[in-house]
Amino acid sequence: EVHLLESGGDLIQPGGSLRLSCAASGFTFGTYAFSWVRQAPGKGLEWVSAISATADVTYYGDSVQGRFTVSRDNSKNTLYLQMNSLTADDTAVYHCATHHSSGAYFQHWGQGTLVTVSS
Amino acid sequence: EIVLTQSPATLSLSPGERATLSCRASQSISTLLAWYQLKPGQTPRLLIYDASNRVTGVPAKFSGSGSGTDFTLTISSLEPEDFALYYCQHRSNRPWTFGQGTKVEIK
Numbered sequence: 001e002v003h004l005l006e007s008g009g010d011l012i013q014p015g016g017s018l019r020l021s022c023a024a025s026g027f028t029f030g031t032y033a034f035s036w037v038r039q040a041p042g043k044g045l046e047w048v049s050a051i052s053a054t055a056d057v058t059y060y061g062d063s064v065q066g067r068f069t070v071s072r073d074n075s076k077n078t079l080y081l082q083m084n085s086l087t088a089d090d091t092a093v094y095h096c097a098t099h100h101s102s103g104a105y106f107q108h109w110g111q112g113t114l115v116t117v118s119s
Numbered sequence: 120e121i122v123l124t125q126s127p128a129t130l131s132l133s134p135g136e137r138a139t140l141s142c143r144a145s146q147s148i149s150t151l152l153a154w155y156q157l158k159p160g161q162t163p164r165l166l167i168y169d170a171s172n173r174v175t176g177v178p179a180k181f182s183g184s185g186s187g188t189d190f191t192l193t194i195s196s197l198e199p200e201d202f203a204l205y206y207c208q209h210r211s212n213r214p215w216t217f218g219q220g221t222k223v224e225i226k
Contacts, residue, residue, distance in 0.1 A: 035215075045155075047216065050215075059213055061214045062120070095163075100174075102168050103210050105153040105165055106155075106165060107165045107174070110162065111162060112162075
């Protein structure tokens, strides 16, 4: 059974940095592309970033480009999101999700980790 | 950025009724659209991909159709567990975006 567990969310001041992790189990981690998707309080879903199975390709949404960095360690079955220069607009629950075999649809999701940016 | 507009925002129906949810794209996305179901306290569930393909394990009561800019998710006969939020999402080009959601509630 696919299991994704995010961690690292916290209350952080504006301008601060945070690294999220997503630990995976139950499947062959290194064969899947992943995305981070966030949901701000009371808002809808927003795709944040993606990384290919072998980490040779990464993509970012416009709102996080230049501030966030996605990475993965296939030997540890773990996905990461380094978030810098955080603002209040980054406050959200962050989910990691596997891509579907057909492409950039999000098939398996973790429960998410809450990032709150506030002074 | 492609904007996906879902309608209606809320659909009030009774169990057994048919639900028809709409998702309109601001430009053509071929059939590169998915539908998700979201329930409180649960992770989103991918239902339909590439507009009309059911994910393995998704009941046949869920069906998707459309191409270009207009898409529909149909739930043929609502059961209690189907009352939830539904989102569409495209993968035509980046950024991949979601619609704002349609809430299917019990009338």
